């Protein structure tokens with residue numbers, strides 16, 4: 272039975288996609304069967320694995336609006352030990368097209384449910400907004416949400432709104448919605464700001480912050496331009512060691528090791 | 529007659545807010561009357577000027593839905609030589625409330641029009657999405673859009689979708705929509721990736737890229753936590769010099785110096 276985690280934060284550029292890809296790659300490295308679901312019309316998770324989003328004809332958009340089943344739309348990469356339901360710019364149209372559909376907020380959950388026995392981990396990457404696509408991602412988060420938080424002030428500021436939204440969804444649509452963990456990213460030890468943010472986030476989410484902190488590392492920004500996760504692009508870098516530690520921390524907490 | 533520029537890019541975390549605030553502050557430094565309009569429910573521009581978004585009762589949301597006129601909602605900061613129409617989390621509700629309003633996409637343009645003689649520059653900060661709020665921002669961009677592009681691969685990838693959207697809006701809603709300039713941000717000279725991105729962006733937007741490039745500088749990430757623009761927080765930093773040069777480049781091109 273797959274663990275399904277959704278990466279969410281309406282603040283832009285905090286490391287949602289980077290964490291989905293590289294955590295996913297290390298879970299694959301530890302022989303877990305991993306599926307990434309790209310729910311962002313920017314399709315950054317898709318291109319981070321070297322797939323040209325403009326060639327995607329059967330992806331998240333086609334699955335969500337019911338044009339094609341999910342199974343045959345999934346792309347497998349045996350070398351990277353990771354599978355992905357790719358996205359494309361067409362997904363931007365889903366917001367409008369799903370507007371009048373019955374139970375539109377549960378579409379993604381319904382599409383993914385038949386896959387839970389084929390994978391050990393399903394990671395859902397969301398866009399930087401609290402739109403219909405992100406709500407679909409939240410309602411599909413069977414085992415909780417992962418909240419990447421960049422160690423900078425503006426990212427900290429946005430946490431109140433994020434938790435308000437999560438509470439609202441918990442009350443109205445999905446009582447089991449919970450925070451699986453908060454991941455501190457782009458930590459730059461040279462500045463006091465990062466240390467202050469770390470302390471604030473621990474106060475805000477007591478007992479929910481992963482011990483592993485992801486450092487700022489240019490390798491993570493370079494890897495997507497080669498279409499490779501950090502496991503392949505720079506396996507001995509500080510960034511790789513951090514996502515490796517995060518994967519082990521999650522596997523241990525999930526009782527898989 | 530104010531120049532009205534809208535900062536837009538659906539890719540998150542590329543420096544839209546940081547550029548609105550710090551370009552605005554330097555335009556103010558050169559005795560221009562400057563208004564920032566915060567159209568993001570995250571209200572990052574509002575908090576970057578030291579305003580608590582949770583105390584904002586008359587801001588962009590109340591103005592857009594017609595609860596209060598724009599004039600009395602603007603906050604002035606004589607020391608920073610900058611004014612702002614602040615945002616608040618309530619603005620997230622405008623998407624739904626404007627859904628059935630006549631000419632909903634032109635609301636912001638209509639609200640701002642009476643102010644053009646009171647200011648020399650009006651800078652509109654948008655959220656990282658292509659939603660009703662961002663469309664309002666685009667239709668209000670009387671003198672064009674400013675597109676901040678982070679010097680990293682994933683930000684580069686998103687430019688195609690952004691220009692597609694701009695073309696669509698130009699064809700259907702606003703024929704005069706144009707790109708005033710593309711601003712390269714978070715440039716890190718230590719990596720070849722940044723130089724590659726710079727070249728690609730010049731190819732993508734020939735003759736539209738500002739000569740000034742904004743370097744990656746931790747001072748820019750620290751300044752918002754003090755509620756100060758870089759002009760006050762770190763006036764001699766490389767970041768301040770860059771936004772100063774940008775302000776002069778824009779003033780010169782606009783025939784103001």
Ligand SMILES: Nc1ncnc2c1ncn2[C@@H]1O[C@H](COP(=O)(O)OP(=O)(O)OP(=O)(O)O)[C@@H](O)[C@H]1O
Pocket residue numbers: 282283284285286287288289290311315397398399456457458485486487488489491492493495510538539540541656680681682683
């Ligand atoms: N730890 C890190 N160190 C340095 N750069 C990073 C790190 N994590 C992510 N990046 C880079 O920062 C940028 C933003 O990261 P990413 O795109 O993963 O964030 P996101 O939250 O998914 O953004 P969006 O809100 O647009 O979906 C990317 O260019 C990425 O390569």
Ligand SMILES: Nc1ncnc2c1ncn2[C@@H]1O[C@H](COP(=O)(O)OP(=O)(O)OP(=O)(O)O)[C@@H](O)[C@H]1O
Pocket residue numbers: 281282283284399423424425426539540541542543544545546547568572654655656713714715742743744745746748749750752
């Ligand atoms: N040149 C720079 N060097 C270093 N840090 C920067 C720079 N410009 C912006 N930052 C920091 O990077 C983060 C993202 O910048 P900012 O919030 O301005 O981007 P944005 O495009 O407005 O984000 P969003 O898409 O969420 O609205 C912020 O923490 C900001 O302080």
Ligand SMILES: [Mg+2]
Pocket residue numbers: 287288289311315396397398
């Ligand atoms: Mg992303």
Ligand SMILES: [Mg+2]
Pocket residue numbers: 544545546568572653654655
């Ligand atoms: Mg912003």
